[in-house]
Amino acid sequence: AQKITQTQPGMFVQEKEAVTLDCTYDTSDQSYGLFWYKQPSSGEMIFLIYQGSYDEQNATEGRYSLNFQKARKSANLVISASQLGDSAMYFCAMREFSGSARQLTFGSGTQLTVLP
Amino acid sequence: DSGVTQTPKHLITATGQRVTLRCSPRSGDLSVYWYQQSLDQGLQFLIQYYNGEERAKGNILERFSAQQFPDLHSELNLSSLELGDSALYFCASSVGAGAANTGELFFGEGSRLTVL
Numbered sequence: 001a002q003k004i005t006q007t008q009p010g011m012f013v014q015e016k017e018a019v020t021l022d023c024t025y026d027t028s029d030q031s032y033g034l035f036w037y038k039q040p041s042s043g044e045m046i047f048l049i050y051q052g053s054y055d056e057q058n059a060t061e062g063r064y065s066l067n068f069q070k071a072r073k074s075a076n077l078v079i080s081a082s083q084l085g086d087s088a089m090y091f092c093a094m095r096e097f098s099g100s101a102r103q104l105t106f107g108s109g110t111q112l113t114v115l116p
Numbered sequence: 117d118s119g120v121t122q123t124p125k126h127l128i129t130a131t132g133q134r135v136t137l138r139c140s141p142r143s144g145d146l147s148v149y150w151y152q153q154s155l156d157q158g159l160q161f162l163i164q165y166y167n168g169e170e171r172a173k174g175n176i177l178e179r180f181s182a183q184q185f186p187d188l189h190s191e192l193n194l195s196s197l198e199l200g201d202s203a204l205y206f207c208a209s210s211v212g213a214g215a216a217n218t219g220e221l222f223f224g225e226g227s228r229l230t231v232l
Contacts, residue, residue: 035220043204044118045223091159102210103149103172104221106159 003027004092004107011112013082020067021077021110023092029053031097034075035104036066039089048090051075082114119143122207122224130232134195137227139207141188147171147210148190149221150182154203165190197231204228 005024013019025034036048051059051066059066067076079086089111093104119142129135141148150162152175161174165184176182179197184190194201205228208221 037223043228044225045206045208047220047222050220102147103161103164103174105161106151108158 003105004094006092006107006110008110009108011110012115013079013112014115015084016081018078018080019082019112021079021090021092021112023075023077023107025073025075025092025094027073027094027096029096029098033095033097034066034068035093035095036064036075036077037091037093037106038086039091039109041088045091049077079112084114084116087112087114118222118224120207120209120222120224122205122227124227125225126228126230128230128232129197131197131199133197133231134193135197135229137192137194137205137207137229139190139192139209139224141190141207141209142222145209145211145222146188148184148188149208149210150176150190150192151206151208152203153206153226154200157203159206162192194229197229199231202229202231 003026032053034051038046049059049061049064049066051068058068063080065078089109091109092107095104121140123138146167149164152160162176163182164172168184179195182192204226206226208223210221
């Protein structure tokens with residue numbers, strides 16, 4: 001079963017508008033972390049934001065915020081005031097804290113295009 | 117710059133050949149992770165090492181092997197290469213592997229392998 005699901009293969013947003021990228025996850029762990037990464041066309045993976053399962057407040061980092069709804073197992077990324085440089089592939093990922101492994105499991109990604 | 121160094125950045129080789137990808141983690145990071153990103157499979161976790169020892173194994177083929185050396189750099193060896201092995205191979209590092217490590221993975225820029 002998919003642990004991380006990103007249902008939007010592609011999204012378009014007008015410059016300066018806000019956009020929400022969807023992510024749902026599946027885990028039986030009580031302790032886990034959720035991450036968002038950005039991959040521009042150049043290929044590198046850039047960390048954007050992190051949310052722990054026990055964090056009561058939604059995480060925010062500048063123009064990025066994470067809309068964490070634990071009961072619905074969703075961790076949507078909200079980008080406010082979109083910029084042309086935000087055009088990239090965005091990946092949601094999860095780390096489960098049971099066991100000793102600490103790898104991230106990634107979703108299939110959402111390609112965001114910001115229109116001028 | 118994430119501080120993770122991967123070489124080579126690009127590699128073109130023929131089917132049946134063997135290649136070695138190298139990764140130097142961020143200073144102080146003990147864990148190294150290898151991921152494969154192909155168009156049809158997304159980001160797939162291959163293997164994790166922590167302080168020289170294998171910690172977790174993902175979808176790594178038997179033709180592939182990895183190790184982490186005492187100076188903490190890691191190598192991913194790919195042998196009997198097939199066309200389907202063409203992909204972007206990422207190395208990532210993090211500080212530790214224990215429960216206290218809730219931080220993100222820091223990714224290198226990747227090694228793009230093309231098998232002809």
